[in-house]
Amino acid sequence: MFNPLEALKDYIRFPSVSTDPAYAEGMKGARSYATGLLEQLGFTVEVVETELHPILLAERHGNPEWPHVVLYGHYDVQPADPFHLWTSEAFEPVVRDGRLYGRGTADNKGPTIVHMAALARVLKAQPDLPLNLTYVIEGEEEIGSPSMPKFFDRYAERLSKADFMLVSDTGSPNAEQIVITTALRGLVDFEIKLRGAKVDLHSGIHGGAVYNPLQALVEICASLHNTDGSVNVPGFYDDVLPVLDWERQELERYPETEESYRKMLDVPAFFPANGLSPLEAVRFGPTLEFNGIGGGYQGEGSKTVIPSEAFAKITCRLVANQDPVKIQQQIMDTIRERCPDAVQISVRDGGIAESYLVVPPDRPNTPADQPESLARAFKSAERSIEKSFGKAPIFLREGGSIPVIADFKKRAGLDALMIGLFTPKDNLHAPNESFDLGLMDNAIQAFEEIIKDIAGV
């Protein structure tokens, strides 16, 4: 009845690019398709209107005493351009060498289909499964989930009745070694603009008198790191918690060496800060990163101008216990203080996102009040994944951010069991995105077990 591969192909064929209004039809199609699948599984689907792309809120509820899980996913995808770099059509899925190629196969349509396929199998065998299920599938994940706050305003209380959430929107190192993600980094986003003269100046006629905004910009930006690569903003590391031994031990099982990682990135050398190894630094350490800097002449060759303006787009990744609001303020204050008087500065403070941390059961830092159902789900995941993949999962913090996960915790009190189903080979957000069909099969099998364990059947 539920053919996972065909379902995924059909789902991919709807080009649901949330950021581009030209894809409105694709968004609508993907939403309807997901709605159909959920209804087929016995869910009652509510299409929650938002200012942009509606959110699917689907429920299959029975006895309130049953365990209750929220499943989260998103039906939107990243833009597929540059299209000419795709070997096959981005929105016409094709199987090659055991992988399904197409935009959204791994992020996040494949994992969504995995959950649904597992559920379909469980429900087929046991239509009266004693498990309350709530699906939240949003259409704005790739653009920062702007409608989720209002969604929480309306539905947080209802969601808070669940025990925890199940999410597969994180990564694993390869198709054999699954990672259960125990933390996500937070994010602080801002942009500095410096302005010198009111117009670009001739560097011959006026060069020497004025503070070139690009010069002031590089000086301010260069001051934001120490020579050892650590962030040079007072207070930045104040609230960072130490890395625990069990976390380092889990990382040791990670199937990547520094050298294999270096070769993969093709960098001459690493530059981790604070005594962390490169593999630790991307998971356990906070960062301050220049995402874009610009000003002055951008074309070929040279142009002898002193630009009027310059900008730097900066984001920080924050680890558990760092407060993004406080960090944002500290950085703003530092930058303003370091800006010379001869240029004008303006700062756009963009979004912030809280970091998120969930500790598996039986660790030294497991919260004493961890819900029993969540502890059981963690243990089931460990056991089921080892069974279907042949290797126990690694419990590991991850460097990326999924702001909505922290929001589910903050707004509805739900922790997340995050089982990573995409791998570096999947080319997320890039041309030739694909999803490993072997991993897909194993994952469906594992989730079948996990769902049954959660239901206690």
Place this chain on the structure above:
Amino acid sequence: MFNPLEALKDYIRFPSVSTDPAYAEGMKGARSYATGLLEQLGFTVEVVETELHPILLAERHGNPEWPHVVLYGHYDVQPADPFHLWTSEAFEPVVRDGRLYGRGTADNKGPTIVHMAALARVLKAQPDLPLNLTYVIEGEEEIGSPSMPKFFDRYAERLSKADFMLVSDTGSPNAEQIVITTALRGLVDFEIKLRGAKVDLHSGIHGGAVYNPLQALVEICASLHNTDGSVNVPGFYDDVLPVLDWERQELERYPETEESYRKMLDVPAFFPANGLSPLEAVRFGPTLEFNGIGGGYQGEGSKTVIPSEAFAKITCRLVANQDPVKIQQQIMDTIRERCPDAVQISVRDGGIAESYLVVPPDRPNTPADQPESLARAFKSAERSIEKSFGKAPIFLREGGSIPVIADFKKRAGLDALMIGLFTPKDNLHAPNESFDLGLMDNAIQAFEEIIKDIAGV
């Protein structure tokens, strides 16, 4: 017979944008028009073919014993876009409020017409003027005079028979106060490219492990100045000559205060280095300027990437006695040395241009071997300009670069008497370029005197 205003209008109507092949017809038209004017004045015109835009080499030679002056100008203009910022058509000259508006009116067609009109008057009164005249009017000044080296290969010896050159391609502060330019800054141009990973990286997944090329770039660039604004490259200032008292005294007569200059540029404050005032710094000091920096995301909002590449376009303005080849090498070495191992650097060394210095007669640093004819021309210019403009000219070094002037000196041994005929109000290289018609009249009158004085009649 020679109506200067009408001649200039006709000249402007040929859109001679040298950088854009779409203006080939305009280039051809301007060239023919200038040729016609020269022939009308009795010159024999040779159209010297180049790889791009031909150079006009025109001669009116008589007795080899007569004084011999080279007049230099260019018939090409800067692009006129953005066109929508022009009040009237860029290539349809219009007089408003005593100014002629149109691309090229000030740079350099107006000054060329001034020279020709003065010559026409002198030759009308005295057709057998005992003065050998050579015109060099090139068509690639606005794109860096790439054909001049080959031109010198072929004609330097012939040009070297002249006594000096007369140039009006520099500026004066306003239409009443003429500046005779005594120096031009040299130029060193280069671009740094830094490369980290082979592709842009996700700042969440990989942030913390690698050296962001933008971070390395801002750190290298920030290291190139000291906190007082001086250039932090070993040896950079080694060959800079001290500013002499007479130069500072001339500058005191310059009709601009620091405050009026600051208001004009609309900067919050100045930032001159090495103890120079802002007005001194742009004339007497060398610079290292960031003309363009870029890397990573350039659009609206934010994108959480660690860019693969970053670049900085840098030029230095050099003052008299600084060797551009040596400086370029010093900077390259410094930058490579300061580049961290975790990124790859490549450097494009662009063009260089020598600085140029000519000292008027009777100064403490006037060369003992200054040709008598040049000394006479300087004195005539001082006298004639004071007579027609009502104010003695200021002898002043200028911040801009005209590489071809240093080349005339180096290749043909010719010093230049540079009488500045455009002003800041003229909007050079910008929309609504114009030329002051009052200044034009006074200048024609002054040049009439100067030409007669040089001829000794």
